[in-house]
Amino acid sequence: MDNPFFTALEKTALNDTVSLEQALEHVRFDDNGLIPAIAQQHDTGEVLMMAWMNHDALLETLQKGQVCYWSRSRQALWRKGESSGHTQKLVSLRMDCDGDTLLCLVDQTGAACHSNRKNCFYLEVKGDQLATISVPITD
Amino acid sequence: MDNPFFTALEKTALNDTVSLEQALEHVRFDDNGLIPAIAQQHDTGEVLMMAWMNHDALLETLQKGQVCYWSRSRQALWRKGESSGHTQKLVSLRMDCDGDTLLCLVDQTGAACHSNRKNCFYLEVKGDQLATISVPITD
Numbered sequence: 001m002d003n004p005f006f007t008a009l010e011k012t013a014l015n016d017t018v019s020l021e022q023a024l025e026h027v028r029f030d031d032n033g034l035i036p037a038i039a040q041q042h043d044t045g046e047v048l049m050m051a052w053m054n055h056d057a058l059l060e061t062l063q064k065g066q067v068c069y070w071s072r073s074r075q076a077l078w079r080k081g082e083s084s085g086h087t088q089k090l091v092s093l094r095m096d097c098d099g100d101t102l103l104c105l106v107d108q109t110g111a112a113c114h115s116n117r118k119n120c121f122y123l124e125v126k127g128d129q130l131a132t133i134s135v136p137i138t139d
Numbered sequence: 140m141d142n143p144f145f146t147a148l149e150k151t152a153l154n155d156t157v158s159l160e161q162a163l164e165h166v167r168f169d170d171n172g173l174i175p176a177i178a179q180q181h182d183t184g185e186v187l188m189m190a191w192m193n194h195d196a197l198l199e200t201l202q203k204g205q206v207c208y209w210s211r212s213r214q215a216l217w218r219k220g221e222s223s224g225h226t227q228k229l230v231s232l233r234m235d236c237d238g239d240t241l242l243c244l245v246d247q248t249g250a251a252c253h254s255n256r257k258n259c260f261y262l263e264v265k266g267d268q269l270a271t272i273s274v275p276i277t278d
Contacts, residue, residue, distance in 0.1 A: 045184020129156035
């Protein structure tokens, strides 16, 4: 989707910087005020989950260094791991080329998935079947 | 978000399977008929991009083994690499625990990003700045 601020950044060189405050004004939230945020384990590359952030969740994540999403079902800030202890310490936050997706490199404590699996992507297409490829971990 | 079909799958054991056809009936597309699809390089774990699929794009991706998205700006199927040659061969397609996000493990040819960077997540928060952390590749 067209995002002139981010399009202009395509021409930047390695290590060029712009003001984060200014960039945050141009991050593209959807009609519900949300942006998809992918969580990836920083050292193994494992994609853990995808959830959503609103503006406040994104700011809190950056300020506290602990990942905070927006729960669409509860319509409230979702401080990941607040009840389960399965927190995500933010290692690095990246934005994509058109400013409408976030990638959070994190250090995950315990299981990322509410099913207690390490990550949420535990169903894999195999031919005409969908197979379970991981099971809950024991803490 | 509540998705009883996928919730029931949480109890499955390793290598249990269900019919893909049945699962596809319960995949959760949003109000625009779209589901987020993360593309990850299958062997390095690099998160390449995130885009959207509608039902037809998902079926074509599975049938042809080449990733096809839905372009929201063009409102048309987006056969990744059709014009650039930067195709994504599907290695594995996974679904998450509530059936509302896809993870495509792919073998990417050339750059995944339209800016000709290897991946789209080339902007990183560093303190109060947003820094460019990769540059276009030369094919």
